[in-house]
Amino acid sequence: MDDAWLTGLAASPWLLPSVFALVVADAFLVVLPSETVVVALGAVSATTGAPPFWLLLPVAAVGAAVGDALCYLIGRRVGLDRWRWQRTRRTAAAIERVRVAVHRRTALLVFTARYVPFARIAVNMAAGAGRVPLRRYVPLTAAAGAVWACFNIGIGAVVGGLLLDSPLIATAVSVPVAIVLGLAVDRAMALLDRRRTAREASLPREAADEVAEGPVEGEGVPDVR
Helix, strand or coil: CCCHHHHHHHCCCCHHHHHHHHHHHCCCCCCCCHHHHHHHHHHHHHHHCCCCHHHHHHHHHHHHHHHHHHHHHHHHHHCCCCCHHHHCHHHHHHHHHHHHHHHHCHHHHHHHHCCCHHHHHHHHHHHHHCCCCHHHHHHHHHHHHHHHHHHHHHHHHHHHHHCCCCHHHHHHHHHHHHHHHHHHHHHHHHHHHHHHHHHHHCCCHHHHHHHCCCCCCCCCCCCCC
């Protein structure tokens, strides 16, 4: 099987800028396969040496953080009650629960949502609309982007390391492996969140506030520090 075209694509100077743009855009357009591309390139890097890990990793991580931050800024600018349907009683109540949750569980939600496309948009926009302080949000989304990049590239690299002589096969195998592991991570995070919610519900209000990540800071008041 001829892998020359794949090697040439991996060495293209346009590849990494394209990856960055794809990962940023995927923060808004969930149909874009940024995870698939990053995993595949991890496998290609392990088998061909290009693109180098030391460039691919920061490009993917920064792209993820920038995309999420842009969603945050949109939520901060537009809010979650701009349209009439968002102000109906049931929808407004659901939105309020999200706003409260994103303050109390900012770290858990930001890290978990990075692996779930629709949740990623909702959580980051809710964080912006709910005025989660930038001094808390920015480090979390940067860390979440870095972990996401390491996770996806690492999966591709492991599979590629096992199939060093077959870049195309390594790429094809790494993608479904990443999907299965991503679903497992999503299920595990959801289970932990449900257990934490049940534990907090069984505690007195004062104790629940202590278990939560922290009090609601600056709700409704811009914080640009």
